Amino acid sequence: MSADDIDRSKPPASWEHLAIKSGYTFYGRDKSKRATVLLRCHTCSELMSVHTHVLRTARAECTSCWLNALSSEAESAGLTLIGPDLTDSHRAHYLGVCGHTLNRQRGFIQRVGRGEVSLRCTDCLRERYAEMAENQGWSLLGKAINGKPNYRLFRHTCGFEQDVAICNLQSGRFTCNACAGNWASDPSAVYLFQFDFLDERTRLLKVGMSRNPASRLRHQLGLKDEVRAQILRVVTVASGKKALKAEKRLHGILRAVCPEFVVPNYELNWISVVSEIYRIEALPLISELLSDLEETLRSEQNPLPPKTNCASSRGLMQ
Known part of the structure; x- marks a missing residue:
């Protein structure tokens, strides 16, 4: 708006008083819109146009101060203000560090800036x-x-x-409902996990079966913070049914041969299972049993050709 568009004549004294009370100085009136007045903000010194009804009945909010506040709040939240949402005065558009545009409520951005909530693009x-x-x-x-x-x-x-x-x-614990079978027929595995405690004195083992051992370790065991876990070995088995059978046989051997290495369930307050945990001393035996399992599975996949009777063979050749 140019200076020629502004009427700088003295306004009614009540308007000047209302402007000062709201934090502004009365500057003039818009010649083209007589019901619109111009106020200069005491905080940012910018001009703002408001309707005379707003000046008389409410406290006008400085647009410049409002935008500055939005920009400052965005910066505190790690964002860059693009501009207010023209369809919702409670929301604004922001640019994230990832380069994507976000539309969020101002109150939410304020909470992000205070560290009360986290922002997700x-x-x-x-x-x-x-x-x-x-x-x-x-x-x-x-x-x-x-x-x-x-x-x-x-x-x-x-x-x-x-x-x-x-x-x-x-x-990763889901399958296609159209082409997948069930756990008994789907490929599975027998695994060996090791758990190391932060006291550096306790080391334990777990043997089990799962279609996805990595997912089993990360998402299902409910390990406490003082426990570090790793996958020592995974033996792939053609089906869940065979894997379960092999696992049960392995546990049976361990309980029969070295029962002193079986960890009792009252010591298992750091994991969400109540059995199948062994002392680290059982590692050589478990490794040997898993190697035997691998050899058995290989022999099943590549069976030796049946022996033929030499006399019978000669008879067939004649």
């Missing part, structure tokens, strides 16, 4: 879910058909589409 989250799905042979399609916020819709490499819980996507 929706686009980054979608990309992370898509990458996790791709690594497991799936494609992320979008929101779940069931409408639940903790589910997403995915397409398997076979073309089948289904909703999958995000927690199952993260742990």
